[in-house]
Amino acid sequence: MNNLSMLYAEDDVDVLQDTLFLLGEYFTSVSSAQDGEKALELYYKKRPDIIFLDINLPTINGLDIARKI
Amino acid sequence: MKTLLILISIVYLHASQNTTNTTTYFEQKDITQDIDIYSVNFTLLNPNKSNFGFTTSIFWIKVELINDTKLQTKKVLHFPCTQLDYIDIYESVQNRLIIRRETGDLRVYNNDGFLTDPSYFVQLLPKERKTFFIKVQTQGSMYLKLNVLNYDDYVNSGVIKSQILMFYIGAIFIMLIYNFMLYLYIRDRSYLFYVLFHLDYMFFSLAFNGFAFTYFWSSLPYINNFAMPFFISMGSILAVAFTIDFLNVKGNTPKIYKLLRSLILVNIVATILIFILSYRETILIVCLISLISLTVILISSLHSHIYSKNQNAKFFALAWGFLLIGLFIVSLKSLGLLPTNLFTSYAAFIGAFIELVLLSSALAYRYKLQSEEIVKKDLTLLRQSRFASMGEMITNIAHQWRQPLHRIGLSLSVIDSVLQDDSPDRSRIDNKLQSSQDNLQYMSDTIDDFNSYFKVDKFQENFNLYKILKKAKNLLESRLKGIVIKMPKDKIIEVYGYQNEYLQVVLVILNNAIDNFIIKNIERREISLSISSDQDSVYLDISDSGGGIYKNNIDKVFDPYYTTKFRDEGTGIGLYMAKMLIEQSISGELSVRNDVDGASFRIKTDKR
Numbered sequence: 001m002n003n004l005s006m007l008y009a010e011d012d013v014d015v016l017q018d019t020l021f022l023l024g025e026y027f028t029s030v031s032s033a034q035d036g037e038k039a040l041e042l043y044y045k046k047r048p049d050i051i052f053l054d055i056n057l058p059t060i061n062g063l064d065i066a067r068k069i
Numbered sequence: 070m071k072t073l074l075i076l077i078s079i080v081y082l083h084a085s086q087n088t089t090n091t092t093t094y095f096e097q098k099d100i101t102q103d104i105d106i107y108s109v110n111f112t113l114l115n116p117n118k119s120n121f122g123f124t125t126s127i128f129w130i131k132v133e134l135i136n137d138t139k140l141q142t143k144k145v146l147h148f149p150c151t152q153l154d155y156i157d158i159y160e161s162v163q164n165r166l167i168i169r170r171e172t173g174d175l176r177v178y179n180n181d182g183f184l185t186d187p188s189y190f191v192q193l194l195p196k197e198r199k200t201f202f203i204k205v206q207t208q209g210s211m212y213l214k215l216n217v218l219n220y221d222d223y224v225n226s227g228v229i230k231s232q233i234l235m236f237y238i239g240a241i242f243i244m245l246i247y248n249f250m251l252y253l254y255i256r257d258r259s260y261l262f263y264v265l266f267h268l269d270y271m272f273f274s275l276a277f278n279g280f281a282f283t284y285f286w287s288s289l290p291y292i293n294n295f296a297m298p299f300f301i302s303m304g305s306i307l308a309v310a311f312t313i314d315f316l317n318v319k320g321n322t323p324k325i326y327k328l329l330r331s332l333i334l335v336n337i338v339a340t341i342l343i344f345i346l347s348y349r350e351t352i353l354i355v356c357l358i359s360l361i362s363l364t365v366i367l368i369s370s371l372h373s374h375i376y377s378k379n380q381n382a383k384f385f386a387l388a389w390g391f392l393l394i395g396l397f398i399v400s401l402k403s404l405g406l407l408p409t410n411l412f413t414s415y416a417a418f419i420g421a422f423i424e425l426v427l428l429s430s431a432l433a434y435r436y437k438l439q440s441e442e443i444v445k446k447d448l449t450l451l452r453q454s455r456f457a458s459m460g461e462m463i464t465n466i467a468h469q470w471r472q473p474l475h476r477i478g479l480s481l482s483v484i485d486s487v488l489q490d491d492s493p494d495r496s497r498i499d500n501k502l503q504s505s506q507d508n509l510q511y512m513s514d515t516i517d518d519f520n521s522y523f524k525v526d527k528f529q530e531n532f533n534l535y536k537i538l539k540k541a542k543n544l545l546e547s548r549l550k551g552i553v554i555k556m557p558k559d560k561i562i563e564v565y566g567y568q569n570e571y572l573q574v575v576l577v578i579l580n581n582a583i584d585n586f587i588i589k590n591i592e593r594r595e596i597s598l599s600i601s602s603d604q605d606s607v608y609l610d611i612s613d614s615g616g617g618i619y620k621n622n623i624d625k626v627f628d629p630y631y632t633t634k635f636r637d638e639g640t641g642i643g644l645y646m647a648k649m650l651i652e653q654s655i656s657g658e659l660s661v662r663n664d665v666d667g668a669s670f671r672i673k674t675d676k677r
Contacts, residue, residue, distance in 0.1 A: 012472065012476070014476050014479075014504060015472075015475060015476055015479060018476070018479035018480060018482070018483050018501075019479065021483055021486070022479070022482055022483060022486060056550050056551070058551075061551075
């Protein structure tokens with residue numbers, strides 16, 4: 001649609017699924033992670049245009065990920 | 070009735086002048102010259118005006134004893150005053166004076182009979198007549214009272230007099246022990262001053278009544294010169310110190326505090342003067358300063374009662390008032406301004422006794438007020454801690470509700486989005502409805518947990534420790550994110566006590582551990598809970614990886630209002646309340662030590 005890719009990191013599966021359901025149609029590529037390490041790994045691999053980070057994430061928290069990026 | 074008899078006997082002992090004997094006196098004003106006692110004029114001694122106050126004169130008493138009966142009799146020359154310095158008893162034999170007895174309180178104890186008063190026994194044959202000249206010299210008050218008693222009367226009334234004195238001293242002693250025990254128990258400094266004052270007063274009474282001389286220092290009569298003034302001025306110092314402490318004068322009325330402090334100094338100077346000046350001078354100085362001290366004490370206590378609304382000061386003023394009145398009467402008597410009689414002689418002792426009883430009650434009353442205040446303070450603390458934990462719980466609930474609310478919001482958005490499709494996916498809608506239902510149930514459960522936590526336990530009961538820990542974990546769920554909680558393996562052990570109070574203690578310890586992780590920014594956050602037990606007790610150990618408590622603070626963690634957190638983060642009553650709850654309402658023990666990784670709290674409770 002608008003050629004944007006998105007990464008979403010959220011440890012709550014229900015919230016993750018619902019959010020992806022609602023936002024998925026606005027992005028061409030969507031990837032998701034349930035912990036900080038995986039999120040960072042996906043970021044380096046896919047370089048998404050938009051990232052949504054939950055603050056309370058296992059392994060590395062959202063704020064630290066933002067700092068690293 | 071018995072009391073009445075005793076009183077009558079005492080009055081009798083004082084008033085008993087054998088009327089068949091005549092007692093006359095002569096005042097020798099010039100004491101440097103010898104006089105011919107047979108050529109001077111003796112005046113009849115009025116028993117109601119026998120106090121001549123302070124004087125430098127020598128007083129001579131002439132007494133003639135006649136035995137009218139046909140039997141041999143025994144008479145007693147008895148001075149009802151123990152304070153006369155020198156008493157020389159001469160018998161007149163063929164117009165010559167023969168010394169029979171040298172006594173008085175500045176001589177080695179030398180009296181007949183069992184009373185502490187100077188006494189001399191005289192044997193009279195049938196129809197015999199004896200004349201005695203008694204020379205009296207004293208630096209104190211010249212109380213020239215001489216009783217001539219039949220031996221039987223002396224014994225009968227003397228026994229009662231001794232008994233009353235012993236009873237009096239015994240009562241003072243018992244009260245002294247009572248107050249001393251209270252001091253040991255309460256450790257209140259006012260009690261110590263009071264006990265010392267009491268002890269001093271007991272010695273004063275012993276010295277005044279001649280007991281101390283008769284039984285403690287009978288061969289060291291010069292002590293009598295210092296004993297009375299010393300005990301009076303020491304009593305004065307202790308009474309003032311006691312007043313300062315008891316009425317908290319320093320904090321309440323600084324001006325009166327300064328005045329009382331200078332009175333102590335004046336009394337100390339007077340105490341030193343006792344060993345420098347003569348008895349006559351020191352007893353006057355000491356009595357005067359004591360009366361001033363007592364008056365100031367009385368005024369301070371009235372002031373404290375009126376201005377500081379100190380209820381205790383009322384007792385205090387009343388008590389000292391009695392002693393003051395008693396001492397005034399005795400002082401006026403000593404100066405010869407009041408007649409010497411039973412009442413004026415013992416007024417100070419009666420006043421002092423009332424004072425002792427009233428002050429002991431005042432101290433006990435004060436202790437009661439203090440205990441009530443402590444209970445009140447503890448209740449306030451309990452309430453504060455409940456409020457504090459209520460605040461924490463509300464924060465927890467808010468945290469815990471945020472996530473389900475978010476989920477429900479998302480579910481509604483999903484349902485809305487699905488319903489906009491031409492052919493809505495029914496199963497997705499059902500799925501979201503169910504999920505919302507679950508989330509609402511979870512929120513409702515949170516409220517239930519919250520409610521049961523604030524419900525006050527009425528009974529002690531056996532409860533499953535694991536369940537309590539599980540509940541604590543649930544209540545703190547939102548705060549425990551990122552923290553590894555190691556639950557105990559033992560899931561069946563039970564503890565006896567108040568469930569919610571135990572839970573409150575666990576929450577306080579867990580919350581402290583979490584706060585510590587945050588404040589110290591600890592990376593590896595781990596709390597391990599372990600249960601162990603022996604025959605009678607169950608131990609719950611809560612250990613964290615927060616680095617432990619600083620060595621200097623470890624003794625203070627259970628003190629009220631002690632906190633290492635920032636002012637707005639901690640009230641400092643959590644652990645104090647936790648300890649109180651465990652030790653007072655569950656009769657367990659709460660202790661802390663430092664482990665390798667961090668602090669380790671141990672709750673010990675009864676197994677039942």
